[in-house]
Amino acid sequence: WVLDKLKAERERGITIDIALWKFETPKYMVTVIDAPGHRDFIKNMITGTSQADCAILIIAGGTGEFEAGISKDGQTREHALLAFTLGVRQLIVAVNKMDTTKWSEDRFNEIIKETSTFIKKVGYNPKAVAFVPISGWHGDNMLEESPNMPWYKGWTKETKGGVVKGKTLLDAIDAIEPPVRPSDKPLRLPLQDVYKIGGIGTVPVGRVETGVIKAGMIVTFAPSNVTTEVKSVEMHHEQLVEGLPGDNVGFNV
Structure with missing residues (x-):
């Protein structure tokens, strides 16, 4: 909601256009491209996603919400496919609204299992993806480890340089590998x-x-x-x- 500046977006409670914001982590200066999740605005989402080095797929953990997102026509499935198709090769999966599931380990594991299956079909390797249970509303596991999910031992992902581990979404962002960028070639700027x-x-x-x-x-x-x-x-x-x-x-x- 903080990123949604347009009046229409505030009133409808959804993201219509793409918004660029920056923040600094211990390791990187990050540009967040907030892309719309609503299917009416999929063209705007494509504009945003095509510019990203890493996609963060935010999945709603609430009963029925996750199921709707990964159904045949669901937006979670479509966005993962679009991200991969547009060349975004790194993925972080954040399972949001864990507070509404009463911080359930079973629900988190169920979502990871289902999500791993469909992102694999899309082209991602689930072993190279960090899965983080969060509550955006309460801030759990966003910047600091949450006391509400003692069962969560952190995420691990396999990279070319070896296995990387972390606890929070911030850790996962800092574990993104910057792609090699050809600054010696002629200027190309879409x-x-x-x-x-x-x-x-x-x-x-x-x-x-x-x-x-x-x-x-x-x-x-x-x-x-x-x-x-x-x-x-x-x-x-x-x-x-x-x-x-x-x-x-x-x-x-």
């Missing part, structure tokens, strides 16, 4: 949006895939073949000397 800002001008926004973008560069937009100079580059309202692959930037042209 646009997510273009803003016209009074007093500043045109500000295209998107994620740098390859190469580097910085002030003074001459860039060409396709398919219109318009060429122009980059005046400045920003990320999260802060001026950048250069935008590197993986950065969600806005640049003034």
